Amino acid sequence: MSDPKPYRAPGFRSFLAVMGLSLLLGLIMGLGSIFLQDTALGDAGAALVMASVGMIGIIAIVVLWWRRVDEAAREAHKWAWWWGGSPGMAVGGIGVMALINGDWADAWLAGFEPDTLVALGVGFVLIVQILGYTLAWLWWWAVRR
Known part of the structure:
Protein backbone atom coordinates (compact mmCIF):
# COMPACT_ATOMS: atom_id res chain seq x y z
CA MET A 1 0.00 0.00 0.00
CA ASP A 70 -7.15 23.98 2.15
CA GLU A 71 -9.51 23.88 5.14
CA ALA A 72 -8.35 27.21 6.58
CA ALA A 73 -9.14 29.05 3.36
CA ARG A 74 -12.50 27.29 3.15
CA GLU A 75 -13.33 28.32 6.70
CA ALA A 76 -12.27 31.92 6.03
CA HIS A 77 -14.59 32.13 3.03
CA LYS A 78 -17.52 30.50 4.83
CA TRP A 79 -17.05 32.82 7.82
CA ALA A 80 -16.78 35.89 5.59
CA TRP A 81 -19.87 34.87 3.65
CA TRP A 82 -21.96 34.63 6.81
CA TRP A 83 -20.51 37.49 8.90
CA GLY A 84 -19.70 39.89 6.07
CA GLY A 85 -21.94 39.09 3.14
CA SER A 86 -25.17 38.77 5.11
CA PRO A 87 -24.84 42.08 6.99
CA GLY A 88 -23.64 43.71 3.77
CA MET A 89 -26.80 42.54 2.04
CA ALA A 90 -28.90 43.91 4.90
CA VAL A 91 -27.14 47.29 4.83
CA GLY A 92 -27.48 47.45 1.05
CA GLY A 93 -31.17 46.57 1.26
CA ILE A 94 -31.74 49.25 3.89
CA GLY A 95 -29.94 51.76 1.67
CA VAL A 96 -32.11 50.91 -1.32
CA MET A 97 -35.29 51.07 0.76
CA ALA A 98 -34.26 54.43 2.21
CA LEU A 99 -33.57 55.72 -1.27
CA ILE A 100 -36.83 54.62 -2.85
CA ASN A 101 -38.91 55.77 0.13
CA GLY A 102 -37.24 59.15 0.57
CA ASP A 103 -38.96 62.24 -0.79
CA TRP A 104 -35.56 63.89 -1.19
CA ALA A 105 -34.57 61.38 -3.89
CA ASP A 106 -37.59 61.81 -6.18
CA ALA A 107 -36.02 64.56 -8.26
CA TRP A 108 -32.70 62.75 -8.47
CA LEU A 109 -34.28 59.45 -9.55
CA ALA A 110 -36.73 61.01 -12.03
CA GLY A 111 -34.22 60.92 -14.89
CA PHE A 112 -33.74 57.14 -14.78
CA GLU A 113 -35.73 54.43 -16.54
CA PRO A 114 -37.26 51.80 -14.21
CA ASP A 115 -35.01 49.00 -15.47
CA THR A 116 -31.97 51.18 -14.83
CA LEU A 117 -33.15 51.86 -11.29
CA VAL A 118 -33.56 48.13 -10.65
CA ALA A 119 -30.08 47.45 -12.00
CA LEU A 120 -28.60 50.25 -9.88
CA GLY A 121 -30.34 48.93 -6.76
CA VAL A 122 -29.17 45.37 -7.34
CA GLY A 123 -25.67 46.59 -8.14
CA PHE A 124 -25.55 48.70 -4.98
CA VAL A 125 -26.61 45.76 -2.79
CA LEU A 126 -24.01 43.51 -4.45
CA ILE A 127 -21.25 46.06 -3.95
CA VAL A 128 -22.08 46.53 -0.27
CA GLN A 129 -22.34 42.75 0.18
CA ILE A 130 -18.94 42.20 -1.46
CA LEU A 131 -17.43 44.96 0.65
CA GLY A 132 -18.79 43.34 3.85
CA TYR A 133 -17.53 39.94 2.70
CA THR A 134 -14.07 41.32 1.93
CA LEU A 135 -13.79 43.11 5.28
CA ALA A 136 -14.90 39.99 7.17
CA TRP A 137 -12.46 37.83 5.19
CA LEU A 138 -9.59 40.20 6.00
CA TRP A 139 -10.65 40.25 9.67
CA TRP A 140 -10.72 36.43 9.82
CA TRP A 141 -7.14 36.18 8.55
CA ALA A 142 -5.91 39.14 10.64
CA VAL A 143 -6.97 37.60 13.96
CA ARG A 144 -5.41 34.24 13.04
CA ARG A 145 -1.97 35.42 11.91
Whole structure:
Protein backbone atom coordinates (compact mmCIF):
# COMPACT_ATOMS: atom_id res chain seq x y z
CA MET A 1 0.00 0.00 0.00
CA SER A 2 1.47 3.35 -0.98
CA ASP A 3 1.55 6.38 1.28
CA PRO A 4 -1.03 9.05 0.48
CA LYS A 5 0.30 12.16 -1.16
CA PRO A 6 0.91 14.96 1.33
CA TYR A 7 -1.30 18.03 1.00
CA ARG A 8 0.17 20.73 -1.17
CA ALA A 9 -1.45 24.14 -1.20
CA PRO A 10 -2.37 25.52 -4.60
CA GLY A 11 0.42 27.71 -5.86
CA PHE A 12 0.96 30.37 -8.47
CA ARG A 13 0.31 27.97 -11.35
CA SER A 14 -3.11 27.15 -9.91
CA PHE A 15 -3.83 30.86 -9.56
CA LEU A 16 -2.85 31.43 -13.19
CA ALA A 17 -5.02 28.48 -14.29
CA VAL A 18 -8.09 29.87 -12.50
CA MET A 19 -7.47 33.37 -13.86
CA GLY A 20 -6.84 31.99 -17.34
CA LEU A 21 -10.06 29.97 -17.28
CA SER A 22 -11.94 33.05 -16.06
CA LEU A 23 -10.45 35.18 -18.84
CA LEU A 24 -11.31 32.52 -21.43
CA LEU A 25 -14.87 32.37 -20.10
CA GLY A 26 -15.17 36.16 -20.39
CA LEU A 27 -13.89 36.01 -23.96
CA ILE A 28 -16.41 33.29 -24.83
CA MET A 29 -19.21 35.33 -23.28
CA GLY A 30 -18.20 38.50 -25.14
CA LEU A 31 -17.84 36.82 -28.51
CA GLY A 32 -21.01 34.81 -27.98
CA SER A 33 -22.94 37.99 -27.26
CA ILE A 34 -21.64 39.60 -30.44
CA PHE A 35 -22.53 36.61 -32.61
CA LEU A 36 -25.94 36.00 -31.02
CA GLN A 37 -27.23 39.58 -30.99
CA ASP A 38 -28.16 39.54 -34.69
CA THR A 39 -30.09 36.26 -34.34
CA ALA A 40 -33.73 35.73 -33.40
CA LEU A 41 -32.65 36.04 -29.76
CA GLY A 42 -31.88 39.74 -30.12
CA ASP A 43 -29.72 41.74 -27.73
CA ALA A 44 -31.64 40.82 -24.57
CA GLY A 45 -31.84 37.12 -25.44
CA ALA A 46 -28.16 36.99 -26.33
CA ALA A 47 -27.27 38.66 -23.04
CA LEU A 48 -29.44 36.20 -21.12
CA VAL A 49 -27.95 33.16 -22.86
CA MET A 50 -24.37 34.36 -22.39
CA ALA A 51 -24.98 35.34 -18.75
CA SER A 52 -26.29 31.82 -18.15
CA VAL A 53 -23.25 30.30 -19.86
CA GLY A 54 -21.03 32.57 -17.78
CA MET A 55 -22.66 31.64 -14.47
CA ILE A 56 -22.44 27.92 -15.24
CA GLY A 57 -18.78 28.37 -16.19
CA ILE A 58 -17.98 30.35 -13.05
CA ILE A 59 -19.65 27.73 -10.87
CA ALA A 60 -17.53 25.03 -12.54
CA ILE A 61 -14.34 27.06 -11.98
CA VAL A 62 -15.24 27.71 -8.34
CA VAL A 63 -15.95 24.00 -7.73
CA LEU A 64 -12.53 23.13 -9.16
CA TRP A 65 -10.90 25.79 -6.97
CA TRP A 66 -12.85 24.76 -3.83
CA ARG A 67 -11.71 21.14 -4.17
CA ARG A 68 -8.07 22.21 -4.16
CA VAL A 69 -8.08 24.86 -1.44
CA ASP A 70 -7.15 23.98 2.15
CA GLU A 71 -9.51 23.88 5.14
CA ALA A 72 -8.35 27.21 6.58
CA ALA A 73 -9.14 29.05 3.36
CA ARG A 74 -12.50 27.29 3.15
CA GLU A 75 -13.33 28.32 6.70
CA ALA A 76 -12.27 31.92 6.03
CA HIS A 77 -14.59 32.13 3.03
CA LYS A 78 -17.52 30.50 4.83
CA TRP A 79 -17.05 32.82 7.82
CA ALA A 80 -16.78 35.89 5.59
CA TRP A 81 -19.87 34.87 3.65
CA TRP A 82 -21.96 34.63 6.81
CA TRP A 83 -20.51 37.49 8.90
CA GLY A 84 -19.70 39.89 6.07
CA GLY A 85 -21.94 39.09 3.14
CA SER A 86 -25.17 38.77 5.11
CA PRO A 87 -24.84 42.08 6.99
CA GLY A 88 -23.64 43.71 3.77
CA MET A 89 -26.80 42.54 2.04
CA ALA A 90 -28.90 43.91 4.90
CA VAL A 91 -27.14 47.29 4.83
CA GLY A 92 -27.48 47.45 1.05
CA GLY A 93 -31.17 46.57 1.26
CA ILE A 94 -31.74 49.25 3.89
CA GLY A 95 -29.94 51.76 1.67
CA VAL A 96 -32.11 50.91 -1.32
CA MET A 97 -35.29 51.07 0.76
CA ALA A 98 -34.26 54.43 2.21
CA LEU A 99 -33.57 55.72 -1.27
CA ILE A 100 -36.83 54.62 -2.85
CA ASN A 101 -38.91 55.77 0.13
CA GLY A 102 -37.24 59.15 0.57
CA ASP A 103 -38.96 62.24 -0.79
CA TRP A 104 -35.56 63.89 -1.19
CA ALA A 105 -34.57 61.38 -3.89
CA ASP A 106 -37.59 61.81 -6.18
CA ALA A 107 -36.02 64.56 -8.26
CA TRP A 108 -32.70 62.75 -8.47
CA LEU A 109 -34.28 59.45 -9.55
CA ALA A 110 -36.73 61.01 -12.03
CA GLY A 111 -34.22 60.92 -14.89
CA PHE A 112 -33.74 57.14 -14.78
CA GLU A 113 -35.73 54.43 -16.54
CA PRO A 114 -37.26 51.80 -14.21
CA ASP A 115 -35.01 49.00 -15.47
CA THR A 116 -31.97 51.18 -14.83
CA LEU A 117 -33.15 51.86 -11.29
CA VAL A 118 -33.56 48.13 -10.65
CA ALA A 119 -30.08 47.45 -12.00
CA LEU A 120 -28.60 50.25 -9.88
CA GLY A 121 -30.34 48.93 -6.76
CA VAL A 122 -29.17 45.37 -7.34
CA GLY A 123 -25.67 46.59 -8.14
CA PHE A 124 -25.55 48.70 -4.98
CA VAL A 125 -26.61 45.76 -2.79
CA LEU A 126 -24.01 43.51 -4.45
CA ILE A 127 -21.25 46.06 -3.95
CA VAL A 128 -22.08 46.53 -0.27
CA GLN A 129 -22.34 42.75 0.18
CA ILE A 130 -18.94 42.20 -1.46
CA LEU A 131 -17.43 44.96 0.65
CA GLY A 132 -18.79 43.34 3.85
CA TYR A 133 -17.53 39.94 2.70
CA THR A 134 -14.07 41.32 1.93
CA LEU A 135 -13.79 43.11 5.28
CA ALA A 136 -14.90 39.99 7.17
CA TRP A 137 -12.46 37.83 5.19
CA LEU A 138 -9.59 40.20 6.00
CA TRP A 139 -10.65 40.25 9.67
CA TRP A 140 -10.72 36.43 9.82
CA TRP A 141 -7.14 36.18 8.55
CA ALA A 142 -5.91 39.14 10.64
CA VAL A 143 -6.97 37.60 13.96
CA ARG A 144 -5.41 34.24 13.04
CA ARG A 145 -1.97 35.42 11.91
